Amino acid sequence: xxxxxxxxxxxxxxxxxxxxxxxxxxxxxxxxxxxxxxxxxxxxxxxxxxxxxxxxxxxxxxxxxxxxxxxxxxxxxxxxxxxxxxxxxxxxxxxxxxxxxxxxxxxxxxxxxxxxxxxxxxxxxxxxxxxxxxxxxxxxxxxxxxxxxxxxxxxxxxxxxxxxxxxxxxxxxxxxxxxxxxxxxxxxxxxxxxxxxxxxxxxxxxxxxxxxxxxxxxxxxxxxxxxxxxxxxxxxxxxxxxxxxxxxxxxxxxxxxxxxxxxxxxxxxxxxxxxxxxxxxxxxxxxxxxxxxxxxxxxxxxxxxxxxxxxxxxxxxxxxxxxxxxxxxxxxxxxxxxxxxxxxxxxxxxxxxxxxxxxxxxxxxxxxxxxxxxxxxxxxxxxxxxxxxxxxxxxxxxxxxxxxxxxxxxxxxxxxxxxxx
Amino acid sequence: xxxxxxxxxxxxxxxxxxxxxxxxxxxxxxxxxxxxxxxxxxxxxxxxxxxxxxxxxxxxxxxxxxxxxxxxxxxxxxxxxxxxxxxxxxxxxxxxxxxxxxxxxxxxxxxxxxxxxxxxxxxxxxxxxxxxxxxxxxxxxxxxxxxxxxxxxxxxxxxxxxxxxxxxxxxxx
Ligand code: FES
Ligand SMILES: [Fe+2]
Numbered sequence: 001x002x003x004x005x006x007x008x009x010x011x012x013x014x015x016x017x018x019x020x021x022x023x024x025x026x027x028x029x030x031x032x033x034x035x036x037x038x039x040x041x042x043x044x045x046x047x048x049x050x051x052x053x054x055x056x057x058x059x060x061x062x063x064x065x066x067x068x069x070x071x072x073x074x075x076x077x078x079x080x081x082x083x084x085x086x087x088x089x090x091x092x093x094x095x096x097x098x099x100x101x102x103x104x105x106x107x108x109x110x111x112x113x114x115x116x117x118x119x120x121x122x123x124x125x126x127x128x129x130x131x132x133x134x135x136x137x138x139x140x141x142x143x144x145x146x147x148x149x150x151x152x153x154x155x156x157x158x159x160x161x162x163x164x165x166x167x168x169x170x171x172x173x174x175x176x177x178x179x180x181x182x183x184x185x186x187x188x189x190x191x192x193x194x195x196x197x198x199x200x201x202x203x204x205x206x207x208x209x210x211x212x213x214x215x216x217x218x219x220x221x222x223x224x225x226x227x228x229x230x231x232x233x234x235x236x237x238x239x240x241x242x243x244x245x246x247x248x249x250x251x252x253x254x255x256x257x258x259x260x261x262x263x264x265x266x267x268x269x270x271x272x273x274x275x276x277x278x279x280x281x282x283x284x285x286x287x288x289x290x291x292x293x294x295x296x297x298x299x300x301x302x303x304x305x306x307x308x309x310x311x312x313x314x315x316x317x318x319x320x321x322x323x324x325x326x327x328x329x330x331x332x333x334x335x336x337x338x339x340x341x342x343x344x345x346x347x348x349x350x351x352x353x354x355x356x357x358x359x360x361x362x363x364x365x366x367x368x369x370x371x372x373x374x375x376x377x378x379x380x381x382x383x384x385x386x387x388x389x390x391x392x393x394x395x396x397x398x399x400x401x402x403x404x405x406x407x408x409x410x411x412x413x414x415x416x417x418x419x420x421x
Numbered sequence: 422x423x424x425x426x427x428x429x430x431x432x433x434x435x436x437x438x439x440x441x442x443x444x445x446x447x448x449x450x451x452x453x454x455x456x457x458x459x460x461x462x463x464x465x466x467x468x469x470x471x472x473x474x475x476x477x478x479x480x481x482x483x484x485x486x487x488x489x490x491x492x493x494x495x496x497x498x499x500x501x502x503x504x505x506x507x508x509x510x511x512x513x514x515x516x517x518x519x520x521x522x523x524x525x526x527x528x529x530x531x532x533x534x535x536x537x538x539x540x541x542x543x544x545x546x547x548x549x550x551x552x553x554x555x556x557x558x559x560x561x562x563x564x565x566x567x568x569x570x571x572x573x574x575x576x577x578x579x580x581x582x583x584x585x586x587x588x589x590x591x592x593x594x
Contacts, residue, residue, distance in 0.1 A: 095584065186489055187478060187479075187488060187489025188478075188489070189491065190585065190586040191586050191587050191588050192586045193589065194552075213512065215508075215510045215511075216504075216505040217505075219504070219508065220501040325586050326586075342486060345489045345490075345493075346493065349490055349491070349492060349493055350498075354491055354587035354588060355476060355492045357501075357502070359589060360511070360514070360589030360590060360591055361512050361513045362589075363513065363588065363589035364512045364589055364591070365512060367550065368512075
């Protein structure tokens, strides 16, 4: 089939239960996505704990565009394009750190953390021609929800909270992993795979693959924990939350980490519980921390680039039509017991990242999708699994089976809306 | 040379009993061959019980236990990892990328309590799916004398690009 080069025709590529293979491999579609989606919505750039102090900064991206997230001396968070207003050099090449000023290395223009152009070397040569107020680092509209920082190129977009809508409640539940402490980023794994960004987007609410792709992870667990990760067998569900966001609950018991605190402490946390008791934590506090350390029971997928995924943030960055960068951001308790955070990091390493027991197999699977999409130009990607709502499910009338492709359908309907706007 | 199988009496007369360069090299090269051939069960036997295998993320990290790493394996995790890589059910390791590695630039130094520290450079080339990649790494070994010869009491592999995006790795560094 011939690919439409411009608007209108994109709508034909997404049907209710399938999307066209061109969505994975047409560079022209990719370019349009960067424009119509990533420059037109709220995009996740970081967590507040990554810029903890006045003067803190971290590099990030909005779509393909490098940005810097900063915290100014007035305690404001800014998201600035990482591009000097003179002749475009990046002003920051450190992943994170602290500074009071960004000095462009090329000709020395210097910028404050709010982006203002402060000083220009040998400025007299410009005579009257340089009005410094006209050349700040470009600052994007930035809003936060419960510690998650989003930025947008679209100045007149709806407020972040409206965009998140039904997802907010789930973000709040996710943040209970702090066990009463603020959530703090502990580090991140980064890897790339040779495939389109939407392949990762789909995967976040794909419980169907879990027992197959992650068999070796499941085999590495003790019997009790393996039961916890029986993701298809616990009455979970998938739900469309609107605006392309979706929810997949795999372990209903772990939706609210402040409930069931009197349940027996699982064997794998016995040692940690004892360590916390020895440190003087009260029994209830020990139970709360231990339950939170194991992570939550759901994946919340926020269109287009971030997910609150069981115990960590999963971030995607489109690099090109067939290359995507993934970050698995580990989180823990800010000010909580070190032993708990250490255990969270060990659990994160167990599954996530370039050498985890899970992620490399995900990455391979996604690459296989891209390789397979090289043939069958006229074929479709099927996302028709589990269209019928579950009957009499406690979560409500609109929820579908835990292994349904409802989340993918939700994301593609948003894709269609934005691409044909 | 069969350093691995050799039984050696510790030479009590040497002040630090530092493992000689030639023996350290022979051990490390043998290990490299095992890893390239994916003879992982034999590799597990090269370790002391308390040795930790670390692939860090941050290049200046010293307290690995308190940091997020790419891998941080005690004996139990190493055994589980080897089981996974050899299971045939992990699509990233069945088959994994093929690898060829060389190690060089060895520096041998005495450590505490009879441990010999060996620092070296590792160049690894991997190949899978029409793509060849080169990964450089600084490697630090903690080697100890045992009844059976030499054992690893620690191995830290700091990849040149450890703090940048990597890719799914289905083998061992
Ligand atoms: S490009 Fe930045 S000062 Fe010239
Ligand atoms: Fe997965």
